[in-house]
Amino acid sequence: ALTTTEFDTIAAISTPPGEGGIAIVRISGEDAMKVITAIYRGKNLNQVASHTINYGHIIDPANNNETVDEVMVSVMRAPNTYTKEDVIEINCHGGIVATNRILQIVLSNGARMANPGEFTERAFLNGRIDLSQSEAVMDLIEAKTDQSMKAALNQLDGNLSHLIRNLRQDILDVLANVEVNIDYPEYDDAETMTTKLLLDKAREVRARIQQLLKTAKQGKVLRDGLATAIVGRPNVGKSSILNHLLHEDKAIVTNVPGTTRDVLEEYVNVSGVPLKLIDTAGIRETDDQVEKIGVERSRKSINSADLVLLVLNSSEPLTAEDRELLKLTSDTKRIVILNKTDLTTKIELDVVRKLVGAQNIISTSAMQADGLQSLEQRIAKLFFEEGIQNSQSNVMVTNARHISLLNQADSALNDVINGIDSGMPVDLVQIDMTRCWELLGEITGDSYNDELLDQLFSQFCLGK
Ligand code: GDP
Numbered sequence: 068a069l070t071t072t073e074f075d076t077i078a079a080i081s082t083p084p085g086e087g088g089i090a091i092v093r094i095s096g097e098d099a100m101k102v103i104t105a106i107y108r109g110k111n112l113n114q115v116a117s118h119t120i121n122y123g124h125i126i127d128p129a130n131n132n133e134t135v136d137e138v139m140v141s142v143m144r145a146p147n148t149y150t151k152e153d154v155i156e157i158n159c160h161g162g163i164v165a166t167n168r169i170l171q172i173v174l175s176n177g178a179r180m181a182n183p184g185e186f187t188e189r190a191f192l193n194g195r196i197d198l199s200q201s202e203a204v205m206d207l208i209e210a211k212t213d214q215s216m217k218a219a220l221n222q223l224d225g226n227l228s229h230l231i232r233n234l235r236q237d238i239l240d241v242l243a244n245v246e247v248n249i250d251y252p253e254y255d256d257a258e259t260m261t262t263k264l265l266l267d268k269a270r271e272v273r274a275r276i277q278q279l280l281k282t283a284k285q286g287k288v289l290r291d292g293l294a295t296a297i298v299g300r301p302n303v304g305k306s307s308i309l310n311h312l313l314h315e316d317k318a319i320v321t322n323v324p325g326t327t328r329d330v331l332e333e334y335v336n337v338s339g340v341p342l343k344l345i346d347t348a349g350i351r352e353t354d355d356q357v358e359k360i361g362v363e364r365s366r367k368s369i370n371s372a373d374l375v376l377l378v379l380n381s382s383e384p385l386t387a388e389d390r391e392l393l394k395l396t397s398d399t400k401r402i403v404i405l406n407k408t409d410l411t412t413k414i415e416l417d418v419v420r421k422l423v424g425a426q427n428i429i430s431t432s433a434m435q436a437d438g439l440q441s442l443e444q445r446i447a448k449l450f451f452e453e454g455i456q457n458s459q460s461n462v463m464v465t466n467a468r469h470i471s472l473l474n475q476a477d478s479a480l481n482d483v484i485n486g487i488d489s490g491m492p493v494d495l496v497q498i499d500m501t502r503c504w505e506l507l508g509e510i511t512g513d514s515y516n517d518e519l520l521d522q523l524f525s526q527f528c529l530g531k
């Protein structure tokens with residue numbers, strides 16, 4: 068029962084920047100039709116059916132109606148649009164310069180430049196999607212692998228919202244019950260009953276929140292990549308293995324915005340697991356006499372890694388440096404790669420097995436491209452056995468804001484439980500429970516203010 072809020076009319080180029088075959092200028096708002104009819108030559112767009120695409124030209128009224136570009140214009144009238152407002156999309160064919168010019172013309176004819184995410188924000192404000200769904204749209208745009216894409220899509224479907232809303236409903240039910248008991252203190256046991264009810268519910272909801280938080284670590288990895296270091300002494304085959312991992316179009320090199328230095332981060336998609344490779348600069352050098360991946364530098368990489376790939380040369384006995392690296396990585400999730408299996412084995416296999424466990428050892432010959440698939444499978448297995456299979460639902464929390472709210476909700480529940488344990492009066496405990504309910508509501512955008520609680524409560528507590 069939400070009505071569309073009225074806003075001014077916004078416009079932006081909605082296709083990614085850069086040269087492409089086609090670009091789209093999107094306009095949304097009350098005046099979208101007015102703007103397009105002022106700058107379009109073709110059939111009368113006011114008379115075409117909604118959700119049609121129409122051939123024509125964009126003209127510049129400020130420049131003697133000069134023809135600017137040949138376009139296809141999509142007309143989508145409210146409310147069945149992305150923003151629930153009138154939406155116009157101008158499909159331009161003329162490259163980046165023409166597209167920018169069209170945007171400028173749109174802006175001089177009644178639209179305002181949209182802020183980042185403003186179309187999605189409107190979809191939220193107009194009640195078409197909730198907050199976690201709008202965040203999912205952002206995540207989707209940034210998704211680096213199929214897996215993170217799936218997690219974002221899932222969230223877009225509203226799975227997380229659905230789950231959170233169920234939790235909130237449960238809490239609300241128990242709060243309503245508490246309220247009734249507070250109102251009728253003359254009943255015997257009212258206080259005891261209420262306390263037990265609160266305690267049980269707090270424990271139950273807390274378990275479910277912690278389940279969700281467990282997925283968060285993995286969700287973060289899907290978003291940010293699993294920080295992975297490749298270490299090993301010179302000449303064991305690090306560069307060769309790296310080259311295999313980076314093979315073909317699997318490697319994505321991104322320039323991460325928001326960092327002060329222009330750090331280039333390399334991502335590689337290994338069976339759906341995004342690895343963010345740490346410090347490959349030294350490893351990439353082909354002339355190994357200048358390679359400076361000493362133990363000191365390795366130590367740094369290892370410390371910041373979620374996963375370490377430690378490469379050993381299986382055709383040589385373990386050296387002191389190998390043993391040092393084995394020791395340094397003992398507290399990190401690691402895969403030990405015994406490379407150069409095409410040569411005679413001289414490494415002390417039993418020693419390595421004892422130190423790292425057979426399941427964490429992979430034998431490869433980077434030269435003969437042997438064993439590298441097993442390596443990739445092992446990485447995927449390590450990763451997916453950690454989290455996804457642990458989570459009961461396929462909902463995954465990936466968003467920092469959601470994680471923070473879930474943590475706060477968790478601590479509010481902790482306060483509820485501690486409060487009851489220390490004999491705090493029910494109406495005080497109730498405050499913490501309510502706080503939990505509000506925090507969860509901030510995830511979906513359902514709780515805006517405290518009044519909402521009163522409103523809802525008046526519905527639940529009959530006769531109050
Ligand atoms: P890094 O110093 O650890 O990066 O090692 P490189 O990848 O640069 O390899 C060092 C040398 O070992 C190069 O001459 C490679 O061709 C060679 N090499 C790498 N992997 C293998 C392997 O699996 N078998 C054999 N026989 N040689 C290899």
Ligand code: ZN
Nearest residue numbers: 306350352355
């Ligand atoms: Zn190298």
